[in-house]
Amino acid sequence: MIHFFGMGGIHVILAAEQIGTLWGIPITNSLVMTWVAMALIFIFVLIVNRSIALVPGKLQTALEWAVEGARGYVGETLEDEKLAERFFPLIAGLAVFIVTINELEFFPGVGSIGFFKGEEFVPLLRASTTDLNTTLALTIISVIVIEVAGIMGVGFFRYAGKFINFGSPVKFIVGIIELISELARLITFSFRLFGNIFAGEVLIAIVAFFVPYVLPAPFMLFELFVGAVQGIIFGLLTLFFIKLAVTPPEAGH
Amino acid sequence: MDIDSARLIGMALAAGLGVIGPGIGIGLIGGGAMHAIGRNPEASGKIVSNMILAIVFTEALGILALVVSFIIKFV
Numbered sequence: 001m002i003h004f005f006g007m008g009g010i011h012v013i014l015a016a017e018q019i020g021t022l023w024g025i026p027i028t029n030s031l032v033m034t035w036v037a038m039a040l041i042f043i044f045v046l047i048v049n050r051s052i053a054l055v056p057g058k059l060q061t062a063l064e065w066a067v068e069g070a071r072g073y074v075g076e077t078l079e080d081e082k083l084a085e086r087f088f089p090l091i092a093g094l095a096v097f098i099v100t101i102n103e104l105e106f107f108p109g110v111g112s113i114g115f116f117k118g119e120e121f122v123p124l125l126r127a128s129t130t131d132l133n134t135t136l137a138l139t140i141i142s143v144i145v146i147e148v149a150g151i152m153g154v155g156f157f158r159y160a161g162k163f164i165n166f167g168s169p170v171k172f173i174v175g176i177i178e179l180i181s182e183l184a185r186l187i188t189f190s191f192r193l194f195g196n197i198f199a200g201e202v203l204i205a206i207v208a209f210f211v212p213y214v215l216p217a218p219f220m221l222f223e224l225f226v227g228a229v230q231g232i233i234f235g236l237l238t239l240f241f242i243k244l245a246v247t248p249p250e251a252g253h
Numbered sequence: 254m255d256i257d258s259a260r261l262i263g264m265a266l267a268a269g270l271g272v273i274g275p276g277i278g279i280g281l282i283g284g285g286a287m288h289a290i291g292r293n294p295e296a297s298g299k300i301v302s303n304m305i306l307a308i309v310f311t312e313a314l315g316i317l318a319l320v321v322s323f324i325i326k327f328v
Contacts, residue, residue: 012323012326012327013327014323014324014327014328188310188313188317191313191316191317191320192309192312192313192316194320195313195316195317195319195320196312196316198320198323199316199319199320199323202323229305233305233306233309236306237306237309240306
């Protein structure tokens with residue numbers, strides 16, 4: 001989180017602060033925020049589920065349009081209905097979860113309500129995507145799903161054959177480069193999400209430090225937009241890489 | 254020079270030089286997209302969504318540079 005030291009400057013804390021332990025596991029404020037986001041999503045889903053009618057009201061129409069649209073897009077991209085059924089919940093779930101966390105960061109109370117631990121101010125809630133642990137966890141989920149999708153799609157040996165290919169020296173080197181870029185995905189996925197949201201917070205803190213009245217508002221609007229886009233991009237990129245993984249390697253390259 | 258000044262200079266250099274490449278890259282992508290839309294305005298939906306995807310990739314590199322600069326200064 002970012003704290004102001006009077007006229008001294010801005011104090012940026014990269015790691016999430018721990019606010020307690022549960023049976024020996026440290027609980028950080030970003031973990032509490034993920035629980036809050038999960039609870040909100042669950043409550044929203046339960047409320048909407050209860051009021052599903054045959055002649056839909058406005059909220060239900062909007063949600064149906066969104067879900068149909070997303071499902072149609074996933075089906076188009078994957079070009080296979082079975083795969084789309086299998087992967088749509090994960091992609092939509094990732095997108096909705098990340099967008100919720102990113103948007104919740106701008107609610108009053110997040111980052112400002114907390115307690116003093118000695119000299120340090122420790123906020124109770126903090127946007128989880130500003131904690132590299134959360135983004136890394138989501139990335140590991142995505143990468144494992146992409147690999148498993150590839151193995152299930154084309155078989156283990158053909159999928160491994162995309163990377164380790166003894167056909168000719170050129171193909172071997174291309175395969176190694178592909179392997180390295182697959183591993184680099186771990187870093188780019190997590191750092192893209194982490195960097196965007198964290199840099200947005202630092203930007204708003206700096207603007208608030210210099211011009212506290214009115215000026216932070218357009219920057220917060222921009223960060224709202226960036227948060228939504230980054231969540232959708234996370235799901236979309238997972239989708240595209242799944243598509244790449246299940247494509248059989250070209251013959252006669 | 255002491256470590257604090259070195260950190261400041263390092264942070265500024267990392268952030269400043271690091272965003273030159275992605276800045277030029279995003280400009281090129283946008284320009285290419287504008288050309289394509291100019292030739293074929295009907296396909297602008299598909300072109301724009303592909304453009305956003307390409308921009309996300311290049312922006313990630315710029316964000317990487319920014320994160321490195323934060324780490325230099327604050328860790």
